[in-house]
Amino acid sequence: MNKILETFNSIDKKALKIMKYGLIFCFALCILSVLILFTYEAFNFSPFLYYIGLSIFKLSTIFGIEFIVCALVMDYLKKSIA
Numbered sequence: 001m002n003k004i005l006e007t008f009n010s011i012d013k014k015a016l017k018i019m020k021y022g023l024i025f026c027f028a029l030c031i032l033s034v035l036i037l038f039t040y041e042a043f044n045f046s047p048f049l050y051y052i053g054l055s056i057f058k059l060s061t062i063f064g065i066e067f068i069v070c071a072l073v074m075d076y077l078k079k080s081i082a
Contacts, residue, residue: 012078015071022067029060 011019036053039045 007072011071011075015074015078018074019067019071022070023064026060026064026067029056029063033057033060 033053033056036049036056040049040053
């Protein structure tokens, strides 16, 4: 666990900035999907809303993981070149 925390603490500032803004974007997508799912639950318009909300939630989760992995790989490549 300490090695993982040490890795995140030693990330380059540019990679950390990309990861930070990417995770903020993913969090906004997640909030949007929760609002859509809440609308479906409250008003029960159509199953189409449910599938849209679920798809956006999956997308935001995948994007969040990709931003974290991208920042770690960028940092690793930058450190291995230098």
